[in-house]
Amino acid sequence: MQRTLIPAIALSIASLGGTAQAAEPLQIGISAEPYPPFTYTSSEGEWTGFEVELGMAICEAMEAECEIKPTGWSGIIPSLKAGRIDMIMNSMSITKARQKVIDFTDPYYFTPGAYVAADDQELSLPEGLDGLILGVQSATTNATYARRALRDTGVDIRLYDQAEQVNRDLLSGRLDVILADKIAMNELVERDEAEGFEIKSTAPHHEAYGEGVGIGIRKADDDLEANLNAAIEKVQQDGTCTRLSESYFGTDVCTD
Incomplete structure (x- = not known):
């Protein structure tokens, strides 16, 4: 994975096709x-x-x-x-x-939400969430989806302020499963500390995920x-x- 550092670009034209002018960044x-x-x-x-x-x-x-x-x-x-x-x-x-x-x-x-859990955990979705603890970052489309689509499955939904808090609690065993952006979860399961965890499934299309x-x-x-x-x-x-x-x-x- 490329990790290129980008400084703030300082250019002098403030709009497409505009003329040079002094403008706040x-x-x-x-x-x-x-x-x-x-x-x-x-x-x-x-x-x-x-x-x-x-x-x-x-x-x-x-x-x-x-x-x-x-x-x-x-x-x-x-x-x-x-x-x-x-x-x-x-x-x-x-x-x-x-x-x-x-x-x-x-x-x-564009990217869907994805469920991540231990690779030895059998997980049928969404009915298999009954009795499990699911972590999700608050104020996200995944949290909206969880509230709207999963609240009747019997899962215990726990909201977190930060995505890394969700990840840490999954890896430490305080959560059974998490729901987050699939691309970010692809990165998570590649970490050394996430050995033994995998993406189980992606969330279906739902209006909570927008456009x-x-x-x-x-x-x-x-x-x-x-x-x-x-x-x-x-x-x-x-x-x-x-x-x-x-x-x-x-x-x-x-x-x-």
């Missing part, structure tokens, strides 16, 4: 809690990952200066609405509930939305998104 909000391989810090303390690299490529396509701004996941939408960040690029699925308070760009990647993952923006930022959509289209058509996806995940998640 656009602040790309990501969760302050690492979410590898999408966003994480290197041993040097620099933010990197699939979405960090892709975000900077999108900014380069817009000819805009951008900076990464870590923000607590639970407060990331309020930070966007308050103007402390200009966009959210952190595996945020486009859902009807979120569209009531913010807007989204076109999707830039893919997009960049969250304020409802009034129509020009930014148009520029971002044009830049997303460019990095998808020129192969940048696919190259980064295959580098980090070994597969192309940039198209549905």
Whole structure:
């Protein structure tokens, strides 16, 4: 897996086809809690990952200066609405509930939720969840799906603030199974400490998962939305998104 560090790109043009002007850098909000391989810090303390690299490529396509701004996941939408960040690029699925308070760009990647448990555990889904303890990160589409689709299965659903807390409690035996983004789970089961764990199944299509993952923006930022959509289209058509996806995940998640 490629682990390339990306500094903030400093360019002088603020919009597609615009003229040179002095402009404040656009602040790309990501969760302050690492979410590898999408966003994480290197041993040097620099933010990197699939979405960090892709975000900077999108900014380069817009000819805009951008900076990464870590923000607590639970407060990331309020930070966007308050103007402390200009966009959210952190595996945020486009859902009807979120569209009531913010807007989204076109999707830039697609991935289902996945169940992970010990490889010697027999697990039929969803009926086999009865009596088990399932961990999921709160304020995510997986948490919404668990509440809506699994609450009658007899499973004990436990919510966590951070994805790594869920992972640690699974590996330490405090959870029987977890539900999280499949790409992140592919990375988890490859870790040395996750030997003996595997992806059991993916969640079925459900309205809780929305229409893919997009960049969250304020409802009034129509020009930014148009520029971002044009830049997303460019990095998808020129192969940048696919190259980064295959580098980090070994597969192309940039198209549905």
